[in-house]
Amino acid sequence: MDEFQDTDGSQYALLDRWFRDEDGAPRGLLVMVGDPKQAIYSFRGGDIGTYLRAARSAQHRLTLDTNRRSSAAYVAACNAFFEGPRAVLSADPGHDIRYRPVQAGGGAEAERLHEWGTPVASPLQVHALPEALTNATARPRALAACAALVARLLAPGRFTLGAGGRPLAPGDLAVLLRTNGEIDDLRRLLQRHGIPCAAQSRLQVFESEAARDLLLVLHAVLHPQDVGALRAALLSESLGFTPRQLPALEAAGGLEPWRERLLDWRERWRREGVLAVVFALLAQVRRRGGGGSDDERLVTDLRHLGELLAAREAEGHSPGALLDWLRAHRLGEGEEADEGEDAGRGERRLRLESDQHRVRLMTLHASKGLEFPVVLLPTLWGAEAQAMGKGVPLDTADAAGEREALFEKTARARLAGAQQEERFRLLYVALTRAKQACHVFLLPNTRPARRNASNSKTDPARSPLDSLLDRGLEAACRASAEIAWHEGWPEAEVDPGTATAPGITPANAADPTATTTPASATAPPDSTATMRAQRLEAEAPPPPGPVRLPGRWSFTGLVRRAGEPLLEATAADDEVLPAADDEAPETPEMPAAGEALDAAPATGPAGDPASPSPTTEAALRALDALRGPGFGNALHALLETARPGECFALQPERVLAALKQQGVRSEDGRNLADLAPSVAAMLDRVRQTALWLPGHTEPLVLASLPAERQRHEMAFHFRLGEASLQALRAACERHGLPGLVPEGTPARIDGSLDGAIDLVFEHAGRVHVLDWKSNQLPQGGHPEALSRLMDHHHYRFQALLYTVALHRLLHQRRGEAYRIAEHLGAPVYLFLRAVGLGPGWGVWSERFPDALIETADALLASEAEAAA
Numbered sequence: 001m002d003e004f005q006d007t008d009g010s011q012y013a014l015l016d017r018w019f020r021d022e023d024g025a026p027r028g029l030l031v032m033v034g035d036p037k038q039a040i041y042s043f044r045g046g047d048i049g050t051y052l053r054a055a056r057s058a059q060h061r062l063t064l065d066t067n068r069r070s071s072a073a074y075v076a077a078c079n080a081f082f083e084g085p086r087a088v089l090s091a092d093p094g095h096d097i098r099y100r101p102v103q104a105g106g107g108a109e110a111e112r113l114h115e116w117g118t119p120v121a122s123p124l125q126v127h128a129l130p131e132a133l134t135n136a137t138a139r140p141r142a143l144a145a146c147a148a149l150v151a152r153l154l155a156p157g158r159f160t161l162g163a164g165g166r167p168l169a170p171g172d173l174a175v176l177l178r179t180n181g182e183i184d185d186l187r188r189l190l191q192r193h194g195i196p197c198a199a200q201s202r203l204q205v206f207e208s209e210a211a212r213d214l215l216l217v218l219h220a221v222l223h224p225q226d227v228g229a230l231r232a233a234l235l236s237e238s239l240g241f242t243p244r245q246l247p248a249l250e251a252a253g254g255l256e257p258w259r260e261r262l263l264d265w266r267e268r269w270r271r272e273g274v275l276a277v278v279f280a281l282l283a284q285v286r287r288r289g290g291g292g293s294d295d296e297r298l299v300t301d302l303r304h305l306g307e308l309l310a311a312r313e314a315e316g317h318s319p320g321a322l323l324d325w326l327r328a329h330r331l332g333e334g335e336e337a338d339e340g341e342d343a344g345r346g347e348r349r350l351r352l353e354s355d356q357h358r359v360r361l362m363t364l365h366a367s368k369g370l371e372f373p374v375v376l377l378p379t380l381w382g383a384e385a386q387a388m389g390k391g392v393p394l395d396t397a398d399a400a401g402e403r404e405a406l407f408e409k410t411a412r413a414r415l416a417g418a419q420q421e422e423r424f425r426l427l428y429v430a431l432t433r434a435k436q437a438c439h440v441f442l443l444p445n446t447r448p449a450r451r452n453a454s455n456s457k458t459d460p461a462r463s464p465l466d467s468l469l470d471r472g473l474e475a476a477c478r479a480s481a482e483i484a485w486h487e488g489w490p491e492a493e494v495d496p497g498t499a500t501a502p503g504i505t506p507a508n509a510a511d512p513t514a515t516t517t518p519a520s521a522t523a524p525p526d527s528t529a530t531m532r533a534q535r536l537e538a539e540a541p542p543p544p545g546p547v548r549l550p551g552r553w554s555f556t557g558l559v560r561r562a563g564e565p566l567l568e569a570t571a572a573d574d575e576v577l578p579a580a581d582d583e584a585p586e587t588p589e590m591p592a593a594g595e596a597l598d599a600a601p602a603t604g605p606a607g608d609p610a611s612p613s614p615t616t617e618a619a620l621r622a623l624d625a626l627r628g629p630g631f632g633n634a635l636h637a638l639l640e641t642a643r644p645g646e647c648f649a650l651q652p653e654r655v656l657a658a659l660k661q662q663g664v665r666s667e668d669g670r671n672l673a674d675l676a677p678s679v680a681a682m683l684d685r686v687r688q689t690a691l692w693l694p695g696h697t698e699p700l701v702l703a704s705l706p707a708e709r710q711r712h713e714m715a716f717h718f719r720l721g722e723a724s725l726q727a728l729r730a731a732c733e734r735h736g737l738p739g740l741v742p743e744g745t746p747a748r749i750d751g752s753l754d755g756a757i758d759l760v761f762e763h764a765g766r767v768h769v770l771d772w773k774s775n776q777l778p779q780g781g782h783p784e785a786l787s788r789l790m791d792h793h794h795y796r797f798q799a800l801l802y803t804v805a806l807h808r809l810l811h812q813r814r815g816e817a818y819r820i821a822e823h824l825g826a827p828v829y830l831f832l833r834a835v836g837l838g839p840g841w842g843v844w845s846e847r848f849p850d851a852l853i854e855t856a857d858a859l860l861a862s863e864a865e866a867a868a
Helices: 009-018 048-057 072-081 135-153 180-192 209-222 227-234 245-251 255-272 274-287 293-314 319-330 409-431 464-469 473-479 527-538 555-560 614-621 629-640 652-661 672-688 725-734 783-792 795-817 850-860
Strands: 113-115 124-128 159-161 173-177 197-199 359-363 372-377 434-442 483-487 551-553 710-724 748-763 766-773 828-831 843-845
Touching (some): 072 124, 072 483, 135 372, 180 197, 180 359, 209 227, 209 255, 209 293, 227 255, 255 274, 274 293, 409 434, 434 464, 652 672, 748 795, 766 795, 783 795, 783 828, 795 850
Parallel strands (some): 124 483, 197 359, 551 748
Antiparallel strands (some): 113 159, 828 843
16 A cells, blocks of 8 residues: 555554454555655545554564655755754654655756756755744745746756756746645736746636636627627626626617627637637737736636637537536536546646646645655745634544544644644655755744734744754754755846846846736735726726727738738748749748747858759758658757757757657658757757858857847737838838738738747847748758748748837837947848758848838837828
């Protein structure tokens, strides 16, 4: 029986009976495997007393004394943390359960945590706040400090796993918290930092207000003739009307425009799927204003529900069936309803996306049995006794599995001690989840028991960390080489070493206009809803007229579907655009969704296009059997994580793993393992070839580009005025670039323009945008062929849009000191299959006139159109 520490008296009595004959003599072999230090499930019936009795009755006892999970340095840190009197996991120094020093098995040494290339000598980091704050005051401060620490740990280039290993990623971090409320609060803070996280909270998305709203709206979309359904949808939190506003809206004839809008949403559902309706509803939530934490929760939940519905839709379910499915889960009648608390947990719990690539937020109990490279414990100082409630407490089970009700004060005190001992074991479980490092936050154990109190808590009411401080924890931490003691909690830092491009920090790079609100400045829970209600009561929004709503535009949407907004679903949407005219290449390149990264050709400043030799042609066609989105995504993933000076030829297994992860298949049946070395050689050629960029006298080699001078996948989102693409087309013609803005695009666009730039980097004082392409090149990779390809797919138009986005960002960051000619570099497009095969092969880079960039910026903002 594994995990035997979680059994209760009745279960053990049954097992013991099975393994005894009718005379009570032992028979057979009962092997009980357990760790009393991990007995933390008393609320589920687990009884540590049962385990101890079973251990005492065992004929043989075997001990595991080797930790094969964690690094040797971290094992030594835990040994020092629980050394001497701190080994007893109880306030009673004679208690049986205690920490026993272990040795490291060495299995985690290959991925030891490094900072700036040096092994972290003190993997257990203790952050002690000297201020004796009350718990209520300290909790939001601790969560804000934890969010700042996560941002620091994920600073580009700072931390890696292994000597020269991969960078520390969000998925390598876990924050273990005491309550679901703490999980939700920290999730919001991390989102403000732009850090992806997955919150494993017991709150269920089907029980949220968003689920109710979405059910009302989708029902109205499917039944637009039902006036009652329309009224109910308008009264939802998402659409934002109040009962006082609705009669006025109806009297003014405002219901009909809304009915027309729902008809449009129903048509979009038919053409594009249920997510199109959810996105339209999300846009409506953003337009109606508010912007508080309630809106953040609503938007997150709507996205989650949309993904769940889309997954069901992909299985072939009709719109009506989707609505029935959502309604059943709202009523608790889904297919998981009868399967217990843990059933369907992966689908029903609130989360943003897959845990794999996100910071994991979970409760301490949920972390048992799991392991993570780095663990953060920001609120363990708050693991104190909870009120026993009005019921009669029960003692732990006796040898027969029976429990006694406790009425006397001494019995209740004994139970309080047992509860504190379980909190000690919870501390042990939390600390031993880490493989490489752990960050623990502390408060002084002299802090007041409650607000305005003069005394502090004592055993057994206080937290285990407070108890350990009385047993010399601080002195032991300061004396241990493997433990670092820090005065104070982490704060947000602006470190030039963490910048990913000039003026860009990890927290705001995804959204240059975003600001981070300190946790202490967050409005009280009820104020946001109150202010929203007052605002809606004071001024009713005008009824929507029969006009086209502002859209969200992207380069792909502008070129592929003129007049219809379309969000880019993948990085390679811009590689699958249709032919623009009859002069397009006869064999359009096949797309590759993820594309690849940093590249440059072997050419000098005056290099001329080279005619393809047989050797060059063979190199260009060497990987023709690999194509499609999966191949592009694999190249993208490899190059995005490549470190300066790294060589892929020395790690073909890494290349092979990336290809397999993306489901790449060779079209000629060859084994991927045979092709991986060729892929690695291509990547190394791209990264090691000298790039000669317009305006520079020195070449750029991407393999030598420092990590702090580059930012991968930099997303941008900026508002559009009534932007005239017709005026932009005319401006391009005046600057000698006719046809740069494709024919067929809408004359005017409004709303917002979104996109993601593959790479933003700084070279010799100028900042450039770089877009990499994994297209096949049937006409060759020399400059003339690439120029035709750029025109055929309208990539020059894309380059202009991305350049304007970077221009806006640099202007915001540098203010009046910004000069286009001095600080903004030419856009660079790299076609990976051809880079380095000949002079100028695989590289397109041309500088737009400075005046055109300023004109395009003004036109997209609907400024100075007449002057353009």
